[in-house]
Amino acid sequence: MSDHLPTELIIEILLRVPVKSLIRFTTVCKLWRSLITSPFFVSSHLSNAKDQTLLLRRYDKHDKREHYTILKENENAPLGVDHSSELAIPFKSRVGYFRIVGSCNGLVCLSDDLFATTSGPTIIWNPSIRNHLVVPMPSILPKEPHLVVLGFGVAGNDAKVVRLIYYRKPEDFGFQESPEVEIFSLKERSWRRVSGVDVRLQILEFVWHHAFLNGIVHWLAYKLMDGDGSRSSILSFDICKEEFSEVMLPLELGRELATDLHISLIVGSLGVIKYSKEVGHEWGDVWAMREYGVKESWTKLYRIDMAGGVERVVAFRKNGEALVALKNFELASYDSETGFAKSLGVCGTTRSFYIDRYVESLLLFGEHSAGERRED
């Protein structure tokens, strides 16, 4: 076919081609390069993604490395783990493994702040095209003791990292109610302070993590009440609007200690797991907010029996099935009807397991961070 195909037809075809091939085809000719790298194509290609895949991260204490693998989701079939589809990771955390802040649209945000006493770099990584960006140093770097919480999301054609800095109160080792906030936007390539933040919710030190849904980052939070009590809640940050809000929890969850709650995503809804850790009463109740923002729609879905060997819930599959970390360092799928956990043959330290929906994308294509290509 030597007649020139209309550009729209070339696009229709290329939208169905996987990213590795697309990267190669940017060298076919200048037209193809500009087509493939255009923001319109990148976002259309993303929307076209049909394969349901999951990203799995685990830290192996034997080889002392973290491993990232892509898993194919076949609805209702057991989750197949194919170790041959392991992703090459071109950087290594200083100690242990990275905190995965979040992942979205094929981008994974990593922060080296879990184990060493000082914070290391924050990285935005696209594993499917092997490009990454080391986020530049933030602007708020206090000398006073403080807690840093990060959020990551892609919305409105921009990827953003939001950084919350809670200062410690010198008098009682608690934290100031409201954090200082700055945002890094991939488009702007710099940090920008957000003023006028009046958040009266605090976030647990160290163990924080978030759930990203509908363009909004959600962290489990708590509000100190008069007297000695606290109420658990969810702090949210809209990536596009750059606004904070609160998602209320029902009484049954709000009255629990934030340390006993874990935020998650369950089949497209915001979810919370309420853990009971008393000896002889070890279980995890899975709750989901069926209608976003509607407090009354929080529903308890089922209870996970943790007396037998389940350590914690890692994530949920598309069909609602729970993926759990076992005390013997294995990943398993949990059948809520039988109460059985079936090992998936994947090992890792229980805290290191991370699973999230994953999609290939061309975001960050052409990005290289200075001098940080390969590190063994």
Place this chain on the structure above:
Amino acid sequence: MGKERRTNVIPLPEVDGVTLERIIGFLKIYTEESFQQFTVQEKKKRCDEFFANCKFNDFLTLASASNYMGAQVVLDEACQRTADMMKNKSVAWVRKNFGIKNNFTPEEEEAMREKHEWAYEGVDPDDDEEDII
């Protein structure tokens, strides 16, 4: 053909007879009730059978014709098959089969390749000519 004069002939200068037959044939299959009841795998098998004799260039022609005619389901199918056939091919193969002239200088091309060398690994060798026009 009867003796009465046909007054409803629509000329399609962009579409050759073989391709038109394919489009109509595929649409016929696609709109069959039995086809609509198939599982995803069964549908794929039926389509694979239908397209068994098509070469790469046939898919390009089919995509072009169905695009021109607005036959969306055929377009989707043709584009998907084109994409599947080309995804593991080399840059040279793609240029040849799409009739594209390389307008990068060797230096530009080399610089681009170096940035993503891994994307050039595991590509089908170019030895067989069966996919050319």
